[in-house]
Amino acid sequence: MVCNCCVRILSMALVKNGIQVDQIRLGKADISYDPNQHNMDTINSILQENGMELVISHEHKIVEQIKTAVIELIHQMNNVDSIVQKSEYLVGKLGLSYQQLSKIFSRHESITLERFIILNKIERIKELIDQDEFTLSEIAFMMDYSSVQYLSSQFHKITGLSVSEYKRNPENHKNPLHSLY
Incomplete structure (x- = not known):
């Protein structure tokens, strides 16, 4: 879940x-x-x-814990003010090194942990854009991007759209969290 x-x-x-x-x-x-x-x-x-599966092995449990922790950090906590680095949060939450977590995640999923984090960040950015409460600069800061340009570049790379193109037609470009990869 x-x-x-x-x-x-x-x-x-x-x-x-x-x-x-x-x-x-x-x-x-x-x-x-x-x-x-x-x-x-x-x-x-x-x-x-219902599009879910029973988690049995220890590594599968870790993968599910990683997914939950990433979603908590990016979608629920908003990583406000970029206080917490994603790797530090995951290491602290799960008690394994980031390298171990990344290897386990990649072994059981079709993407790397880094890409999973990026995809979640992009979905959260879409939500924040749709809410129209923050400037793109504020969103970049909240989501731990060094600049608006870097956010825009990664947004385009992942979605194939510029932020402006997305703003014109957001309904067609949202992805449920469970189908990000």
């Missing part, structure tokens, strides 16, 4: 299927169920129907 919407969807799907949700949050759900009525295949099926 990589966003609050995923949390709501999964919670509703589990309850609908008679599974009690004890606690649910980004990346983790604690559930109770009658083993005579449901098994792990049932739960896995519910997850897959």
Whole structure:
């Protein structure tokens, strides 16, 4: 689960299927169920129907924790004033070196950790542009870009659009967080 919407969807799907949700949050759900009525295949099926998967291996758990931490930092905390470097945040949150985290992430996902972070930053930038509350300079600062030019360059490289082109037609260019790669 990589966003609050995923949390709501999964919670509703589990309850609908008679599974009690004890606690649910980004990346983790604690559930109770009658083993005579449901098994792990049932739960896995519910997850897959909703675009999610059961995380079993230790490394898969780390990958999910990385995704959750990146989303928390970029989408929920806004990395206000760029106080926290992304690598420091991940290392502090997960207790492994950035190099270890990056290797584990790349081994299990189709992209590098750095690219995953960049894609999330670009999606957050789109949200901030759409809100029309901040200047591009303020957004660049909030998202830890050294300059507006660097933000604009990376935005164009990832989206194929200039910021101005995006502003003219934003609806067609947003991506759900779970489909960024």
